[in-house]
Amino acid sequence: MRPEHLRWRDIRSTSAFRSTVILGGIALGGIVALLVLVYVLTSHELTARSDRLIHARAARWLAAPAAGLPALIDADIEGAAAGTAFGGLFARGGERISGNIPELPADLGFRPATITLPDHHTAIRVIRFQTRSGETLLVGRDVALVADLRRRLLLILLAGGVMTLIGVTIAAALFSRRPLRRIRDLNDTAHKIAAGRLDVRMPDTGSRDELDQFARTVNGMIGHVERLMGEVKGVTDAIAHDLRTPLTRVRSQLHRVRIDPALPPPLAALLDAAQGDLAMTLDRFNALLRISEIEAGARRAHFRPVAMGPLLAEVVALYDPLAEDHGIALTLATDAPGAIDADPGLLFEALSNLIDNAIKFARRRVSVAATDRDGRMTVTIRDDGPGIPPEERTLVVQRFWRGRDAGDTPGSGLGLALSSAILQLHGMTLAFEDNDPGLTVRLTAPPPAPGDRS
DSSP, X not given: OOSSOOOHHHHTTSHHHHHHHHHHHHHHHHHHHHHHHHHHHHHHHHHHHHHHHHHHHHHHHXXXXXXTHHXXXXXXXXXXXXXXXXXXXXXXXXXXXXXXXXXXXXXOOSSOEEEXXXXXXXXXXXXXXXOTTSOEEEEEEEOHHHHHHHHXXXXXXXXXXXXXXXXXXXXXXXXXXXXXXXXXXXXXHHHHHHTTOTTOOOOOOSSOSHHHHHHHHHHHHHHHHHHHHHHHHHHHHHHHHHHHHHHHHHHHHHHHHHTOTTSXXXXXXXXXXXXXXXXXXXXXXXXXXXXXXXXXXXXXXXXXXXXXXXXXXXXXXXXXXXXXXXXXXXXXXXXOOOEEEEOHHHHHXXXXXXXXXXXXXXXXXXXXXXXXXXXXXXXXXXXXXXXXXXGGTTTTTSTTOOOTTOTTOOOOSOHHHHHHHHHHHTTOEEEEEEOSSSEEEEEEOOOOOGGGOX
């Protein structure tokens, strides 16, 4: 399990989080719909109750004799609780006859409406009626309690929705943590396998869930691939080992024939070509055996702290004449990187192969740089050559692979494979990126153990 904390953006991207949010959203939608229904029905019932009370009072007022109606209106208003009963009787011309509504609103129809009075701070619901004598009667009721209840219901609705949303989010995050940690473990293992560690296996917790089923399937596949790769490498190593000795003898015999002073020049030229071909074949066999030895982890005996700055300076100094002959500007820039635990000879060889490749394909310049950020050392080698197509970047570290842009450039197709094996032995990652134009080769060393930091 990785030691760093899980990040929010990682948690919210998991299927467990999304599933919980979807189900919680459905539940939240149902709760909100229920609360909205309760709010609407309650509000409607309270409003209808106010209208029924207004109509009841209006019916009593309209049933009274016209001469006694003003007195009845004033008496009912004074007898009601303060600020709860409102009414007004207005003549045909709009003048007030009685009541506590000071004036007749100009745009008031016969449908229920809400108005405010100058000396009253809350809303009043009024209904307009017509008396038998043609006068206008307004009957109203203070609906402050209704409005307050509506606000309270709305606040409860909003608070309930927010609390439910927060609860769903927290639940989704909690449900996502364990699967995400397991996914990270699987991802870390997959990176190790992709880097060539076919001996590692996906973690199996024994819970028999879908992740365990996936891990078992992948482990079976990796085991099969490991066996096949082992058989292929075994055959290759056996061929290289068995042919190296007889080919060395053939080269020695050709050399003895070549140094004969009586050898005709045409035959000498043929022997020189044959010796060159044999030397290249033996170099390839030696490289194959060396790769197998390194991949087997048998070269860790000479590991020690190695300062990357001086080592890079040695490699660049070695290849500077070659770069000058090719018209390539070779530069080195370091920010005083620290040391890493390495075999200096093997690391020198890996860096040499990578810089040699860069010089082969560069047009005008190759730059080498080393940085050390928080104990994480990175070496970059940039050139302005044709680069490597993205679909070939995982293939160039395979044995004998030659890219389509290699053309007639000399090489055996084993240099990058050897460098990759050396870097894997050191726990370093090798990545190929665009340099626009050209290629960037990025080597990243593993972070030092906490006790190794200065």
